[in-house]
Amino acid sequence: MSSDFNSESEIPPNSIEDTEYTTPTSNKFSEVTPPPPDAQVPDGTLEPPILATDTIAESEVQTNIPPSVDQDNTSTPMNASKYPIHTDITATVFWVGEPEGNGSSEDNALSAWDDRWQEHYGGYDDPFNRNGYYPKSFIPLENPFYFDLPYNDFTNEGERKAEAYSVVYWADEREWNSQESMLKNRWAKIWIGDRICFAQWEDSGPYEYDDHAYVFGNSRPNNRRANNAGMDVSPAVRDCLGFEGLNNDVNRVSWQFIDSDAVPEGPWSEIVTTSGTTWE
Numbered sequence: 075m076s077s078d079f080n081s082e083s084e085i086p087p088n089s090i091e092d093t094e095y096t097t098p099t100s101n102k103f104s105e106v107t108p109p110p111p112d113a114q115v116p117d118g119t120l121e122p123p124i125l126a127t128d129t130i131a132e133s134e135v136q137t138n139i140p141p142s143v144d145q146d147n148t149s150t151p152m153n154a155s156k157y158p159i160h161t162d163i164t165a166t167v168f169w170v171g172e173p174e175g176n177g178s179s180e181d182n183a184l185s186a187w188d189d190r191w192q193e194h195y196g197g198y199d200d201p202f203n204r205n206g207y208y209p210k211s212f213i214p215l216e217n218p219f220y221f222d223l224p225y226n227d228f229t230n231e232g233e234r235k236a237e238a239y240s241v242v243y244w245a246d247e248r249e250w251n252s253q254e255s256m257l258k259n260r261w262a263k264i265w266i267g268d269r270i271c272f273a274q275w276e277d278s279g280p281y282e283y284d285d286h287a288y289v290f291g292n293s294r295p296n297n298r299r300a301n302n303a304g305m306d307v308s309p310a311v312r313d314c315l316g317f318e319g320l321n322n323d324v325n326r327v328s329w330q331f332i333d334s335d336a337v338p339e340g341p342w343s344e345i346v347t348t349s350g351t352t353w354e
Contacts, residue, residue: 155263157243157331158292160304165264166280167321168222168306171198186226186278187258189354199309201321207310207341216349218310219273219342221264221329224282224297225289227256232353241286243331259347261337264311264329271314272332272342273307280306305329314341 171192172182183192192198196215203210207218227238234252239245242256250256260275280303287293288304295304301323307315317325337343 155330155332155336159328159330160288161328162326163295163304163329164301164323165305165307165317165325165327166300166303166323167201167309167312167317168277168279169199169201169309170195170220172201180279182277185276186222186228186283187255187276187351187353188349190352191276194349194352201309201312204309204313207313209309214345216276216347217274217342217345218308219271219314220276220308220347221262221273221311222277222279222306223257223275223289224279224285224295224304225257226278226283235284237286241290243290253351253353255351258351259349261332261334262329263332264305264307264315264327266315266325266327269315271311272337272340273311274342274347276347277306280304310341 168182170182174181185191188194194216197209197212199214199218200209200211208214209218227235227242229235232253234250238256244260245256257275262273262275264271264273281297281299282295285293285296288295295302297303303323305327307327312320312325315325315327319325
């Protein structure tokens with residue numbers, strides 16, 4: 075499932091690697107390595123919640139968050155990865171529980187790999203009412219730093235796509251069971267200028283679901299909607315990167331897959347998603 079650029083009007087809340095879905099037993103990330111000594115990494119501590127209004131202003135969202143990783147104006151992002159870099163990609167905003175309509179092509183109470191996404195996440199990831207990187211009303215059960223890309227390794231019928239074994243970079247890392255996604259929970263580094271954040275892949279989109287030439291190659295996104303959007307990011311990633319506006323199609327990012335053992339500690343590693351697929 076995917077969701078994409080919506081208008082900036084407030085949307086009322088809705089009521090959320092190895093085997094089939096089981097509720098994670100730990101929210102602590104166990105496979106991180108420390109960043110280089112000269113990197114400035116946030117400690118993940120959340121500021122006190124904003125309580126002034128029910129719908130917070132853009133300026134409040136962008137000042138009530140810890141900083142992202144700061145590269146100190148170096149030209150190459152920290153923790154270099156073996157995977158290709160995608161540059162100048164329009165990134166729009168989506169969120170767990172986002173209803174279909176107003177620019178969203180799907181009901182995001184469910185995802186491409188989890189028919190109970192909102193439940194497993196813990197609730198509606200309100201993009202306007204925030205407590206640091208979390209929704210104001212609860213602490214998520216899964217990582218609030220998430221994104222989607224326009225490829226799904228399964229068909230609509232739940233069958234593995236034949237080409238997945240040849241296009242997914244890490245397909246030959248190990249054996250995959252028939253209901254295990256090769257993509258869900260994988261990490262990416264996403265940056266704008268000197269601001270770097272890290273997030274996990276939790277849905278398919280925007281608008282396209284089979285664009286492996288872009289996702290696992292050097293092509294530009296096939297999608298032509300929402301300013302040729304090639305990625306959706308969560309409200310936490312939006313705020314981490316300091317997006318212009320709360321929800322539009324004017325922000326351009328660079329991104330790159332990164333292996334889990336190269337992800338530095340930060341607010342993105344406080345709660346890590348480990349759940350598998352859930353289809354009903």
